[in-house]
Structure formats: C-alpha cells, structure tokens
Amino acid sequence: MIQEIHDQNFDQETNTGVTVVDFRADWCPPCKMMDPILKSLSESDEFQGKVRFTSLNVDHDQEVASRFDVQGIPTFLIKKDGQVVSRLVGARPKPMFAAELKKVLGD
16 A cells, blocks of 8 residues: 655654655656556565555645655655665666665565
C-alpha cells in the first residue's frame, strides 16, 4: 500500500524505519509509469513490513518539496529513521529500485 502524505504530516510519517517518499504530480507521465512499480514493491513479501511507501503530490504540498530541493519529478527519497539515505530522480526499472531498497535495508 502507498500512503498519501502531506506537508503537515510529512515528518511524523517518515521519521521512523525505512520510508520511500515519492514526490509526484498527477499530470506527470514518468510518475504514472512508476505507480505500478511502487505498488508492486509495496505489496511484495520482500519489503512488506520493512519499508513504508508514501506519496506526496508536489502540486498540493510544496513546502516539503522545496525543503528537499526537489527540482524534477518523480523524485524518490529513501529515509531511514528520519535521515535521507538515498535520492533517486526520474523513473527507474523495478529491479534497480528494489536493489536500492535492499542496500538501505542491509540485505
């Protein structure tokens, strides 16, 4: 499951454990391309219960996007206990995204 978050609850929702934050917009074709990949990863046995998947719409919530200097979308931040440990910009193939998550998890 991918949880929609906003400027108001960003810190609260992303400060514990490993969290993927998808900075996106509804009109963005590469963002839409990533939707099934993120959904599949979020529902996989490999990451379920280990990684939280969140989505932040930059058209509605711009404060967090500017705080993290998001210039292009999609941008993905992977946070571990509140610290950004990885930043990916642009659409990525599922195996590459999964490999990045495994690296963060230490698998």
